[in-house]
Amino acid sequence: MTTRFGYDLRENHLDGLRGWAAIFVLVSHLRPLLPENFKIPRIFFADGMLAVSIFFVLSGYVLSIGFYRNTSKRRVIDLAVRRYPRLAIPVLFSCLLTYALLNLNAFYNIEAAKITGNKDWLPVFFHFTTSITEVFRYSLYEIFIDPLATPSFNPVLWTMSFELAGSFIVLGILLLCGKNKYAQLTVPAIFLAVATIYESHFSGFAYGMIIAQLTAKSHSNWNKGRIVNTLLIVALTLALYVASKRELADNALLLPVCAAICVFCIHFCQVLRSFFSMKISTWLGALSFPIYLTHILVLFSISSWFIVKANEFNISPEITATSTILISVFCSTLVAIAFKPIESTAIKLSRKISKTILYARSSNPLEKVNDA
Structure with missing residues (x-):
């Protein structure tokens, strides 16, 4: 996809x-x-916190790579204007879906928790009454300033405050540095050091910026040798292993490092790039935000309902667990496909808002913002 900046x-x-x-x-x-006897071990494909850290690294990379390749402040300002509506509109509709399910009494997570024995997470959510006004306040304001805002209309939305603030920090750093090469090197490093000292999720954004700089400055052929690609695969494997063995208390320090290594290795290894560029991977990539926003609603409604009904009919735990996995993945994908037009509309609308705010009065839009 080519942007208007070329x-x-x-x-x-x-x-x-x-x-x-x-x-x-x-x-x-x-x-x-x-x-309990059918738990998926917490290895990389069942490690949600590692995946979230990867999201933060990718955001830091994507938001900054265009600037490091072209040193265009115009695009930075454009991204800053677009960022909030691009996130908030899908978040709002996911919470409206929660509101509808609440009013239909379609959540069965509390009943399912009694069957599965989970007491510390599954039964905590979706047993409150609310109003449409509260949905809008939570979706458009509260969750973007407080990751622990209650009542929670969607447990995964705790990341939105970090995503929005981290994005603005990255874009602010790019505007601050401009074309100053020394500042481009030192300011992201300072950002990383401060975020690491405070054990903040923002360190993922800093790692993403550093990977973007390496990408923009790297020689195009350095990573095409078999030895280099083998070393990158080994490094990825070690990062995934270390992440799977961590203690929860170490998440804030260790996870961003492991996530950054994962992104770095996949980004620069030709073999891994080929796999993650396959049609199934890019198709999932197009659905990633809809899957992220809606899968909890599927799990706590359809999947939990199935668990309750399976228990009523005395279906064996093994069959119930296997069926729950298949139903959950299938229905989450189906709902994400249905949700995708909302995200696409949000992207288009955010671009129109940016164009209106930044360029509407200029006969040549690209000259409206100083690129110095």
């Missing part, structure tokens, strides 16, 4: 990685719905 924004392998990361979040949230 350069390509899409990198298929990174879209593919984002798609698989969304699936990993889905699988990780499936674990509480399964019987």
